[in-house]
Amino acid sequence: MTGDRLPAAAGMRAALNARVAKIFDHASDTRSLFLSLTSGKHLRFIPGQFISIAIPLGDETRSRPYSIASDPEDRGPFEICFNRVEGGRGVGWMFERRVGDTIDFSGPFGAFTIDRAPAAEAGFIAEATAIAPIRPMLKRALASSSREAAPPKIHLIYAAPDREHILYAAELGELARTAPNFSYQTVIAPAEKIYDRLSELAQARWVIGDADRTRQFYICGVGKGVIRLRDLLRGAGYERRAVHYEQW
Ligand SMILES: Cc1cc2nc3c(=O)[nH]c(=O)nc-3n(C[C@H](O)[C@H](O)[C@H](O)COP(=O)(O)OP(=O)(O)OC[C@H]3O[C@@H](n4cnc5c(N)ncnc54)[C@H](O)[C@@H]3O)c2cc1C
Structure with a gap:
């Protein structure tokens, strides 16, 4: 849940596809995936936004939000970072992704963002x-x-x-x-x-x-x-x- 409303058009964004370019383990239960759009384009987003990843769970596909941990200015793959959750099947699937695998997602979404310096402390x-x-x-x-x-x-x-x-x-x-x-x-x-x-x-x-x-x-x-x-x-x-x- 985010504290700020999502843009009205958020749910209408087209599905995108990215390839896992690199994996980095911060700790035994915390991992970053570096993702490159298969279109070869650069993902545009505002700092703080997330993507919604389509995760197949049994017969159904569930979507799970993951925040973008890298900077919009970074060229090359963008980063998401996640940790294991007890009984968490969605994130369990995320941990099974390997370099070269592809991931379907939509976004970026979210209004918990900053695009310039805050006006005050x-x-x-x-x-x-x-x-x-x-x-x-x-x-x-x-x-x-x-x-x-x-x-x-x-x-x-x-x-x-x-x-x-x-x-x-x-x-x-x-x-x-x-x-x-x-x-x-x-x-x-x-x-x-x-x-x-x-x-x-x-x-x-x-x-x-x-x-x-x-x-x-x-x-x-x-x-x-x-x-x-x-x-x-x-x-x-x-x-x-x-x-x-x-x-x-
Ligand atoms: C806007 C948004 C952005 C998010 N960005 C990230 C992100 O960048 N990285 C990330 O790891 N997760 C993120 N999450 C949480 C993520 O979407 C999943 O909920 C989480 O990975 C667990 O999914 P699951 O399907 O395995 O378990 P679920 O069945 O969905 O969740 C099980 C329980 O775990 C709790 N939970 C959710 N996230 C965590 C967590 N990280 N650690 C411990 N408990 C948790 C949930 O509140 C829920 O009660 C985000 C959630 C939201 C709403």
Whole structure:
């Protein structure tokens, strides 16, 4: 479910076909597929959007959304990143794909996006694989804000059950080193405590520790914890439309 409405025409997009060009394992249960359109064209999308993959499950075909983890500017294959889910048959099929296999999908879809620097200071919150849409959003926000005289600050709080599931760590470290307006913190907490920790940190930083209610927020994660974070920030006086979220 996404927190923002999908474009009305979303469901009418034509089916596309991509070939698996490369596989990268971040961890034993977390993988990226790099996909090239079989048409040879480049997939155009806005940072934060997802594709809907057609997954054959028994007699039926189900579609499952996967966020695009790479940048629209990247030439070559685009990336999706996913993790195993207990009892998850759809993602089980995704793990069976091999280099050279083809995948049917439609999209890109979704309004949980950023196409330019946020107008005000922005907070990003993600857990584990849900950094996937946030990664290109952050990079777009930082690239376009670097042209401004006083770029808005951008802070990421990124949680995972262990260090191995903090994805793209080297890249995030490099961004924090080179972009003066970007900072980030990681949180390691047991899976069942992740949203407690994220809520405490969001509360300390943006509810108690900050009086300016013009901040923008982008939250992505799995389950009801995302809604808890959304409600915490909206309840603290941030505008409804300033708290963007995507719940998997
Ligand atoms: C807009 C959108 C974008 C998404 N992008 C991604 C992505 O980039 N990478 C990705 O791994 N998943 C993503 N998902 C989730 C993905 O579509 C599937 O739901 C997930 O892979 C499990 O599918 P399944 O068919 O195996 O199990 P399902 O039967 O569909 O799901 C089983 C349960 O797992 C939960 N779940 C969903 N995703 C995860 C997860 N990553 N980790 C743990 N539990 C989960 C669901 O809430 C559900 O309760 C996205 C979902 C949405 C709505």
